[in-house]
Amino acid sequence: MINYWPLAGIAIVVIGFALRFNPLLVVVVAAVATGLLGGLDVVAVIEALGKAFNDNRYISVTWIILPVIGLLERHGLQQRARAMIEGVRGATMGRLLVLYLLFRQVTAALGMKDIGGHPQTVRPLVAPMAEAAALKSHGDLSEAEREQVKGMSAATDNVGLFFGEDIFFAIASILLIQGVFESYGYPLTPLQLSVWAIPTAICAFIIHGGRLLAFDRKLGVKAPEVRP
Template sequence: MIKLIGIIIVIIGFTLKLDTIAVVLSAGVLTGLVAGLSINEILTTLGQTFVSQRAITLFILTLPVIGMCERYGLKERAATLISNAKSLSAGKLLSVYALVRQVAAALSIRMSGHPQFVRPLVNPMAQGAAVSNFGEIDKEDEDRIKASSAAMDNYGNF
């Protein structure tokens, strides 16, 4: 039972909104120690797993790039670009996006996902289209557009 201490650490760490990587690593190390592994065995296991799962590093590398683009105005620029297209509605934009995702999925082309594509590009463009058509939108409509943008990403993948 005590070997499941890592799960408790993860739950407490996420509840307190601590650094995700630090919480997961500390939970893994502590679980390994409780299970009777030496520090050397724990670090060897972590290193082997990291090397065998290198694809995750590509995902991790894209996040800072997206963060920098967002910091320097990618979201605002996308919204401005779409708001200039007067005949484009949020629904039309999201329908085209779903179609593009379906075609890309059929051709096995990956277009990242929610954190790298929907949040910084598709959602602001859809909100810009809604603002262009209806003027200011309220928080409820903004949340619906966010949800629809995420849903279109999922629909397009299937």
């Protein structure tokens, strides 16, 4: 006979959140209740909680990094990034984002996929620098154009990571593809799959790089002023 009592932990979470109790307390109570109702003793439940915390302790690093980035932004990180790019001769939004695309793809291909990202790189550094380069090259921009520059910055990070990480043979997606092929009788090594990801990454770089340069040129085409 199936024991449905351990599912009471779900009800505890729902009720606790609905009543706006402390989330950490609700989760701990639900976990303890699930373990006890599942037949474990108190010591076994505490051991399971301790092991889960120890195995996933690296997740807490995120909560340290994000406040640091916020503190840097509060003290002028974006303004410093804009000032730096304004002092670089010949810097344009298109060239800057193409270089970042190359950097993102190469580092992701080497397994360093977390070296960039929207919260830690795009928002505080890449987007302000791209916006400053666009202002330097094309003058004042409308609000819609500024948002497009920010969107292109975020898209560049996405494209670089997505098509670069598959070149790294130890990434989860490569291992998943290998498992699917092997289940159908096609034994392939992760390295073989990674090699075939290189042409796709090159095409992605050329296509998105062309889009970035075309968008930069588009910003440079200003509508003629209409004089009364």
